[in-house]
Amino acid sequence: MKRQQREELVALTKNWPSAMCFDVPMASYSTLRAGGRAAAFIDIHGLAELQALLGQLHEQGLVFRVIGRGSNILVTDKGFPGVMIRLKGELARVASVAGSGRRVPEEDGALINAGGGCSLASFLSWCTKQGLSGLEFMAGIPGSVGGAVRMNAGALGGEIGDRLHSVECVDGSGSLIRVPRAELRLSYRKAELAGKELDGVIVASACFRMQPGVQEEIRSRCAGFLAQRKGKQPAGVASAGSFFKNPVGDAAGRLIEAAGLKGHRCGGAMVSPVHANFIVNTGKSSATDILTLMEQVQETVLQKFAVSLEPEVEII
Ligand SMILES: Cc1cc2nc3c(=O)[nH]c(=O)nc-3n(C[C@H](O)[C@H](O)[C@H](O)COP(=O)(O)OP(=O)(O)OC[C@H]3O[C@@H](n4cnc5c(N)ncnc54)[C@H](O)[C@@H]3O)c2cc1C
Known part of the structure; x- marks a missing residue:
């Protein structure tokens, strides 16, 4: 610059x-x-x-x-x-569309607006306190609302797009655009607007349609989803979650494990011995270590199973 x-x-x-x-x-x-x-x-x-x-x-x-x-x-x-x-x-806050913290009944739910920078954890906690249900399966995903919309993040059969009502974005020239859910094309870990991925725009806020629910039950469902993650994913290590997208009809982790790559290292980067689709930084990994390991995994899986793995992690 x-x-x-x-x-x-x-x-x-x-x-x-x-x-x-x-x-x-x-x-x-x-x-x-x-x-x-x-x-x-x-x-x-x-x-x-x-x-x-x-x-x-x-x-x-x-x-x-x-x-x-x-x-x-x-x-x-x-x-x-x-x-x-x-x-x-203000770009990381949550509020009902009325802006007062009160719930606004609309059709069969309540419309809740969350700033793009709001963490999913804060958003879910706010919804739980308000007795609003619908995105409990997102519990444990360590992202923000904007990042989750951009990635159409999800878990255990649900995706954030399931509850999305509309988004407010700022485009590359600074103009504000309001996009209803119907104009977004949401697919597995992908959100597109007018045929392009959302990289050229910033999701300033997203509006979700949530269902009324009982606070204790919502809390307990979040805890249940969190518990399902425990033990299956490496804890306390640096990672970006699942490194590769699952190929249609299969799981990237199954293929990487079957290729014998669990524990395989490149410099400070390692295929997690706990979950083969996690690449972890064991301490002093460079981005190059991680990307070299990524390519080695892709090559081995391609050779052994003729499957091409696509990274889920956004390489910038
Ligand atoms: C331990 C662990 C577990 C995980 N489990 C899951 C899981 O179960 N399911 C799942 O889907 N993901 C999972 N992830 C991945 C990740 O948490 C999600 O993809 C999350 O939605 C990314 O949000 P973020 O705010 O961290 O985005 P970032 O990593 O900061 O960015 C990701 C992409 O989104 C874009 N972006 C970020 N904010 C905005 C915005 N406001 N507007 C437009 N674009 C934006 C960035 O430019 C980038 O392209 C996991 C990650 C970890 C580390």
Whole structure:
């Protein structure tokens, strides 16, 4: 990034709640605890700021990427040449569409709006307190609302898209667009708008249709889903969850295990001995270690089973 571009970014953001930072190591923002640097990084707290920033980046010809909780990304060791954006403040809050915390009955449910930067854990906890049910199966997914919509994240037969009503996005030129669920194409770990993945837009907030439920029962269903994860997934290690998408009719983890790759290492990266579809950082892995291991896994599975594994993790 050129000096003048930096100066213009500093000038635009100088009175905003968070400062524009430069040359930021992205390992600190990824649950894989690995990755290169971003040329610039900023936390954005409000919609107007977000629109102003994207408008300016568009004019400056600078690229951007939004991150949530970093639980499904890996920035290559080459780094990211543009501005990394994280949503905070009003872009990370939950409220009923009335905005007062009261539930709004609509048809057979309540419409709840959550900021793109809100963690799924906070969103689920808010819904539980309000006696709102429908996304308990998401318990334990360590992402944000925006990241989960972008990935159409899901578990145990459910996907976040099942409850989605609409999204409010800011596009690459800073314009606000409201997209009803019907205009999004949601498929396995993919959300598309007008035939394109959501990388060019930022999900500022998402609106969900939730069902009334009994608080204790909702809490207990969340606990049940959390318990199902325990023991099946490596705990207390750096990972991005399932590294590869499941091929149609099979499980990536089954294929990787059958290929004898559990425990296989490349530098500090290892195929988890607990769950073969998790690549874990054993301590000092570089992004290159992880990507080399990824390619080795892909090659071996292709040779042994003629199946091509596609990464679920977003490589930036
Ligand atoms: C231990 C563990 C378990 C996991 N289990 C599951 C699981 O069961 N099911 C599942 O689906 N996933 C799972 N994941 C993966 C991950 O948590 C999900 O994909 C999650 O939805 C990613 O959200 P995030 O906020 O961390 O996104 P990030 O990793 O920060 O970003 C992922 C992608 O979303 C984009 N993005 C982020 N925020 C926005 C936004 N506001 N607007 C537009 N695009 C955005 C980013 O640019 C990037 O392309 C797991 C991960 C871990 C570490």
